[in-house]
Amino acid sequence: MSDSSVPATSGPEGLTTADGVPLKQSLNRAVRRSRLKALLLVAPLLIFIGLAFVMPIFDMLSRSVDNPEVSTYLPRTSESLTHWDGEGLPDEAAYAALAQDLAAGLKARNLGRVASRLNYEMSGMRSLFTKSARKAGRMEPPFKEALIKADKDWQDPDIWRLIKRESGLYTASYYLAAIDRQFSPTGEIVEKPEYLQIHVVLFIRTFWMSAVITGLALLLAYPVAWLLATLPAGRGNLLMILVLLPFWTSLLVRTTTWIAILQQQGVLNDMLVGVGLIAEEARIQMIYNKTGTIIAMTHILLPFMILPLYSVMKTIPPSYMHAARSLGAGPVTAFRRVYFPQTLPGIGAGSILVFILSIAITSRRHWWVGSPVASLPTSSPTTCRPRSIGGWQRPLARFCWSW
Amino acid sequence: MVMTAEPDVPQETSSCFARFSDVQKSYDGETLVVKGFNLEVRRGEFVTLLGPSGSGKTTCLMMMAGFETPTHGEILLDGIPINKLPPHKRGIGMVFQNYALFPHMSVAENLAFPLEVRGMSKEEITSKVANALDMVRLGEFGDRRPGQLSGGQQQRVALARALVFEPELVLMDEPLGALDKNLREEMQFEIKRIHQRLGVTMLYVTHDQTEALTMSDRIAVFNDGIVQQLATPEALYEAPENAFVAYFIGENNRLNGVVSRLDGGEAYCTVTLDGGEEVKALPVAIKAMGERTQLSLRPERVRLLAEESSDAPLPDNVFTAEVKEVIYLGDHLRTRVAVCGSEEFIIKTPNADGYPVLKPGQSLKVGWDAQDCRALDA
Numbered sequence: 001m002s003d004s005s006v007p008a009t010s011g012p013e014g015l016t017t018a019d020g021v022p023l024k025q026s027l028n029r030a031v032r033r034s035r036l037k038a039l040l041l042v043a044p045l046l047i048f049i050g051l052a053f054v055m056p057i058f059d060m061l062s063r064s065v066d067n068p069e070v071s072t073y074l075p076r077t078s079e080s081l082t083h084w085d086g087e088g089l090p091d092e093a094a095y096a097a098l099a100q101d102l103a104a105g106l107k108a109r110n111l112g113r114v115a116s117r118l119n120y121e122m123s124g125m126r127s128l129f130t131k132s133a134r135k136a137g138r139m140e141p142p143f144k145e146a147l148i149k150a151d152k153d154w155q156d157p158d159i160w161r162l163i164k165r166e167s168g169l170y171t172a173s174y175y176l177a178a179i180d181r182q183f184s185p186t187g188e189i190v191e192k193p194e195y196l197q198i199h200v201v202l203f204i205r206t207f208w209m210s211a212v213i214t215g216l217a218l219l220l221a222y223p224v225a226w227l228l229a230t231l232p233a234g235r236g237n238l239l240m241i242l243v244l245l246p247f248w249t250s251l252l253v254r255t256t257t258w259i260a261i262l263q264q265q266g267v268l269n270d271m272l273v274g275v276g277l278i279a280e281e282a283r284i285q286m287i288y289n290k291t292g293t294i295i296a297m298t299h300i301l302l303p304f305m306i307l308p309l310y311s312v313m314k315t316i317p318p319s320y321m322h323a324a325r326s327l328g329a330g331p332v333t334a335f336r337r338v339y340f341p342q343t344l345p346g347i348g349a350g351s352i353l354v355f356i357l358s359i360a361i362t363s364r365r366h367w368w369v370g371s372p373v374a375s376l377p378t379s380s381p382t383t384c385r386p387r388s389i390g391g392w393q394r395p396l397a398r399f400c401w402s403w
Numbered sequence: 404m405v406m407t408a409e410p411d412v413p414q415e416t417s418s419c420f421a422r423f424s425d426v427q428k429s430y431d432g433e434t435l436v437v438k439g440f441n442l443e444v445r446r447g448e449f450v451t452l453l454g455p456s457g458s459g460k461t462t463c464l465m466m467m468a469g470f471e472t473p474t475h476g477e478i479l480l481d482g483i484p485i486n487k488l489p490p491h492k493r494g495i496g497m498v499f500q501n502y503a504l505f506p507h508m509s510v511a512e513n514l515a516f517p518l519e520v521r522g523m524s525k526e527e528i529t530s531k532v533a534n535a536l537d538m539v540r541l542g543e544f545g546d547r548r549p550g551q552l553s554g555g556q557q558q559r560v561a562l563a564r565a566l567v568f569e570p571e572l573v574l575m576d577e578p579l580g581a582l583d584k585n586l587r588e589e590m591q592f593e594i595k596r597i598h599q600r601l602g603v604t605m606l607y608v609t610h611d612q613t614e615a616l617t618m619s620d621r622i623a624v625f626n627d628g629i630v631q632q633l634a635t636p637e638a639l640y641e642a643p644e645n646a647f648v649a650y651f652i653g654e655n656n657r658l659n660g661v662v663s664r665l666d667g668g669e670a671y672c673t674v675t676l677d678g679g680e681e682v683k684a685l686p687v688a689i690k691a692m693g694e695r696t697q698l699s700l701r702p703e704r705v706r707l708l709a710e711e712s713s714d715a716p717l718p719d720n721v722f723t724a725e726v727k728e729v730i731y732l733g734d735h736l737r738t739r740v741a742v743c744g745s746e747e748f749i750i751k752t753p754n755a756d757g758y759p760v761l762k763p764g765q766s767l768k769v770g771w772d773a774q775d776c777r778a779l780d781a
Binding site: 326 | 469
């Protein structure tokens, strides 16, 4: 093209190219191809993330508020309760609808689902439903009297309020259960009875433990990362191999090694007794408790702290410290004002990494392994009664699986 | 205009501000990076350490700043030995090659840093920072981060930071190395201007001879761990004392030969070149007959002699040369000729009236005076 070198000219609608096409449009056309190429390159990963990550998470999150049972298996009752104001008892129509639903549910053999769903919220609901359902088929109007005759619980307004509340398609009760809360019969959010509370304690313990582990890892990793970044290449590489060594050994081997070292008849206790620091009878319990968990997890997660710190420190030239020193700052001030602030990105990245990983690991231990770390409050022997598991299991199991 | 080779070093010690006394430095215990370095810097002087990379000049600067410890010898500041003094107590300003501006602080915070660590009051800091920024003409840029400034602006901030706490000695480690040519020249004048205005003593390290010649009061030419020559820029260029200095500073024609006669006393000697030609030269670094020597001759000191004899007397040495190549450089012409057995002999002539236009293959007479042709060590 002979006129390709003509410069962009300014028209009334902003800049245009030589042949009058708006410059922006022309630029878009020019870069479209490279954009398309870039999109194609990331497409496999995008699809993978979409299928394996975004969709499952979305599904889990939606299931944690999903509440189809009451509206599906008690359709007539749900419908007739929509007009009820929640004061006193509902009218005859509602009782009639319930009797019909119970009879239909018994026939279709799906009454159990709604009964157990409501049982999460209020114990005794399952037996109330099965007992009433058996008689529902033979009931004659007025259904109100008939149902109350079958079980006098049907004159309890709380039960009707519960059915009305759970007839919605979505519920917050799973999430409330996860933070030791529940709906009161009148629909307010209240704390669960103390003997049923466990999740908040475990949440706090998980966060606190993770914070301690993160802090310890940072304290240990900082000088190591600094050494790695400042040592001459030869010795630095050797040190790097040592840092990465834990990655090469299996988790199982590492854990058993820690047991061998830390247990009461273990290496460390033997040494302490050997040098006379502690008495034979006073061997310290260092494993199967918080101490052991903190030691082992700090060790396992240390590389995740060292590596981000190292990569940041490697980019800080020594001349910054030299400059600070020559400007009159002592070694401590120079470190605090000049070196440390520049390592903050590394500290942030490393801490987030270690914190998230240790939350994932400790919470898994809490919920499933039932490790002594999660030692349940002694005052609540009833906590783990099967009756109460269903309520919190769903959202939390999903929460944990998502890691 | 030939200057004396010996610069007049001050005799009274009171005016000597910073001093290296017999300093040696070794990193590995096997080789000396700096071998017996002696230097006296007068108060208010601008001294440059000039040398190729690896010559030990930066090591000397680092020892003065306190980041390296001398293996032997003493460093004195204002008459006090500072070998054991940590860097932050020396009160020496320093400008680094990569500027070393703290990236997490704004320009003003960078400048306030040395004042804050000295415990100055807020008002004092604010006014001093403002003054320093005005001095380097960056008054508007106090709130910017160093990363938002151009290379030249960063350089000026680094300079202001090294000066803001009013040190008596400022060290500069190749501060202009990362700038492009125009900016470098501009900064050279800027540094010179500030030096003259503040009267601060400056010790400057560079490998760029133009930079050294432009800015310095005195230059110490470094090579191989020792100072080859310490002199004013004029003396270094006009009267190099050895072959390295002659080669390193400016352009230089080299002819090798043997001293055949020392018949002219101080004025000249006669050197027989390897090709057999006899050249009269100024004896600088030779002592005896039969010694090998390298003759150093600046390209602009060679005269082109017209065919028809002019009024001017003939120079001491006249030879016939053959033009090999003419390079046009705008303000002057660089002509490569073959003469005295050398194919690389360069002659510089101004691009002006009165000078002949040369063509490759042409032969002509060239000549030079004995005093411009220095007989140095081989």
